[in-house]
Amino acid sequence: MDSLTQAALGAALGGATLGRQLGRKSLLAGAVVGSLPDLDVLIDYGDAVANVTYHRGFSHSLFVLTAVSLALAFAATRLGKRWAVTATIPALRWWLFFWLCLVTHPLLDSLTTYGTQLWWPLEVVAPSATPLVFIIDPVYTLVLLGALGVALWPSTTRSALQLAASAGLIISSLYLLAAMGAKSWVELRAQAALERIDMASAQVLVQPAPFSTLLWRVTAIKGDRHAEMLIGLLDGDTQPQVELFQRGAALEKAATSLASGQRLEWFAGPFLRYETLTTEDDTLLIATDLRLGFPGFHPFRFALARWRGDRWVALSPSRQLPMSAQQRPLGRLLARIISPQPRLCMGDYVAPRWHLATDTAVCAVHHSGQ
Numbered sequence: 001m002d003s004l005t006q007a008a009l010g011a012a013l014g015g016a017t018l019g020r021q022l023g024r025k026s027l028l029a030g031a032v033v034g035s036l037p038d039l040d041v042l043i044d045y046g047d048a049v050a051n052v053t054y055h056r057g058f059s060h061s062l063f064v065l066t067a068v069s070l071a072l073a074f075a076a077t078r079l080g081k082r083w084a085v086t087a088t089i090p091a092l093r094w095w096l097f098f099w100l101c102l103v104t105h106p107l108l109d110s111l112t113t114y115g116t117q118l119w120w121p122l123e124v125v126a127p128s129a130t131p132l133v134f135i136i137d138p139v140y141t142l143v144l145l146g147a148l149g150v151a152l153w154p155s156t157t158r159s160a161l162q163l164a165a166s167a168g169l170i171i172s173s174l175y176l177l178a179a180m181g182a183k184s185w186v187e188l189r190a191q192a193a194l195e196r197i198d199m200a201s202a203q204v205l206v207q208p209a210p211f212s213t214l215l216w217r218v219t220a221i222k223g224d225r226h227a228e229m230l231i232g233l234l235d236g237d238t239q240p241q242v243e244l245f246q247r248g249a250a251l252e253k254a255a256t257s258l259a260s261g262q263r264l265e266w267f268a269g270p271f272l273r274y275e276t277l278t279t280e281d282d283t284l285l286i287a288t289d290l291r292l293g294f295p296g297f298h299p300f301r302f303a304l305a306r307w308r309g310d311r312w313v314a315l316s317p318s319r320q321l322p323m324s325a326q327q328r329p330l331g332r333l334l335a336r337i338i339s340p341q342p343r344l345c346m347g348d349y350v351a352p353r354w355h356l357a358t359d360t361a362v363c364a365v366h367h368s369g370q
Contacts, residue, residue: 001108002136003038008144009108009172010034010101015151015165017097021088023158026097027151027165033072033101037065047317049260049302052289053267056127060106061120069099111176113207113291115267127267129291131207132179138211143172179213186231190218193240199227203270205291210330215337219290221270224249225356228295228346230336238340243347243363244356247290248274255287260304260318264289273354276307277321283307286321294333296349297323 014030040059073095110116115127147168151161202222209215218229226247251274255261273288289300301321305312336344345363
């Protein structure tokens with residue numbers, strides 16, 4: 001999640017656990033501690049693929065953060081006399097404060113699409129990603145900020161501060177439960193649509209569209225076929241439209257023979273597209289993470305290798321490429337939340353060479369350039 005949301009979550013947890021003892025200081029302390037795991041963004045691993053796939057790694061490990069919480073609790077207990085609070089805050093409560101503020105950060109991150117390595121250093125386990133919210137979700141964030149606003153009100157007592165922070169945590173958690181229910185409903189609709197195009201056995205990713213849990217994006221991969229759908233909670237009886245693209249599976253073996261390609265496969269699973277890009281000087285092998293972004297403008301595109309004579313030679317370091325799309329469908333996405341009409345064709349933003357087919361006549365016309 002974004003930094004503001006993580007700080008707000010940490011502040012609410014600080015108020016809920018130490019609000020009676022520290023008052024408003026608990027909110028500040030929680031915001032700082034809850035933001036600590038994201039300091040790994042300051043690390044440059046010297047390689048584009050490494051920078052993306054090692055983010056949310058050791059600093060988001062439940063093992064590491066539990067150990068850090070114990071160390072911080074020990075330090076806070078020892079230094080508590082200087083703050084004149086040792087008598088009212090036992091070591092166990094200090095540990096609970098630090099542990100909750102730290103571990104809820106990666107747990108919330110794991111509810112987005114970008115993988116979170118909860119079990120680092122056990123890299124045999126793929127990064128955790130169970131998308132229930134977009135990386136920026138205004139509803140979730142505003143609930144927490146509203147609770148913190150009440151907690152920070154000048155006339156709010158310490159008991160009321162703790163109650164307000166706790167209420168924010170409860171309501172925001174109920175929102176996540178509602179998102180879980182919405183996702184389950186979308187999965188049922190998506191499965192029926194995939195059966196129509198013989199992709200019932202495809203590997204499927206269901207995630208919220210930007211900024212809202214009212215609209216969901218469905219991505220399915222089966223061999224060289226890449227299916228995309230948008231399904232809204234307000235669609236009524238409108239049948240989901242499925243758009244089909246190819247994903248360059250013929251290049252997958254070449255990509256995964258490279259260390260950077262193997263790392264990407266571990267990080268993104270089957271949700272990768274492969275292509276070649278020819279420039280004046282080189283022919284490059286490109287891998288794109290299809291999970292993140294939106295069809296036509298995915299932010300994580302990597303040049304992995306260059307063609308040399310009769311083989312691919314790994315680029316060292318790999319390079320991250322800019323998004324190629326010039327259009328941005330944000331306005332149309334927001335309109336799509338409210339109604340399935342007019343149709344939003346994701347293929348409008350994807351290069352024609354990737355189009356395979358569509359089960360919707362409207363998008364078929366769009367994709368043909370008519």
